[in-house]
Amino acid sequence: MKRHQALKIIAENLKKSDLVISTTGMISRELFSTGERKGNFYMVGSMGLATPVALGITLANPWKKVISVEGDGSILLNLGIISLAAFLKPKNLLIVVLDNEVYASTGGQPTISPKVNLEKIAQSAGFRNTKKVETNNSFRNSLKKFLKNKGPSFLLTKVDKSQLEDVLRVSLTPEQIRDRFQKVCHQKP
């Protein structure tokens, strides 16, 4: 499946009050292009920080669904966060890893993800639900299930290396992203 299709499916299956933190680079740009919503927090830097920020929100607002969208490169950069999330076990956390096996934003250099079983790592760390999917349908089904079920959940999604044509740059300022996101943070579901 294509990465931008996965991002579109995520946006289509969320309530207005659900929150998304998307990692820096192409993932945030494609999410902005295909699934723009006020509850999206587009990271512009700080690779590896999307899940820690998502985790902090789940702990402070246990009634909010929080989805952290990582790439294979960004989750590998801060693999330790999987053990912290599993230890804390927030019911409202879902990590989606869009794994294309390359650092796409910097020119497609290969990552080590083909030889690392990220789903098993999350499972043995203690995530309640884990799954590896490769097609649009299985992605949609698992996403729906994990959004409903008690977390923490980890959805490893194999995507191809293609990129959305005419992908936009995030045109909001970081402070605009923060302010509108904070408003959604305080909305009851």
Add this chain to the structure above:
Amino acid sequence: MISSIFFWSTLKKNKFRFFSGVPCSILKPVLNNLPKDITYIKAIREDSALGVVSGAYLAGKKSGILIQNSGLGNIINPLTSFNLVYKIPVLLIITWRGYRGKDAPEHLIMGKIMNDFLKIMKIPYKIISRDFAKQVKWADREMKNKRIPVALILKKGIVQ
């Protein structure tokens, strides 16, 4: 000298109740006397601690990290590409190992340059003294006005 009870009650008085961090021996009296109404997340790295408390801030909690100055190296990137960019103010309580060159060798370089790091990043800071109550108020005000992280530096033996 201040007590760990005073340390925490001052932070609570200013509504800081959500913390994360990585331990340091200087923080022992602080971390070994955590009040029940303080949330403390045992982070795996200082940058993740900063991310977690930043998320809590976005969700409406006043928050901070407690780390050793060796971990300042680990939070330079999140500070410069996240907190200072999105203007996300959290309290940084950083210990000062290597103060005046009297410490184990691994602490001497960071002990000498940590304040310069903060100055270059334009992060306001104060060294924690018996004026802690005033210093936390000051930090709180700076964070509200500038919407950036503010640091309070903790030397050995100040909190008992």
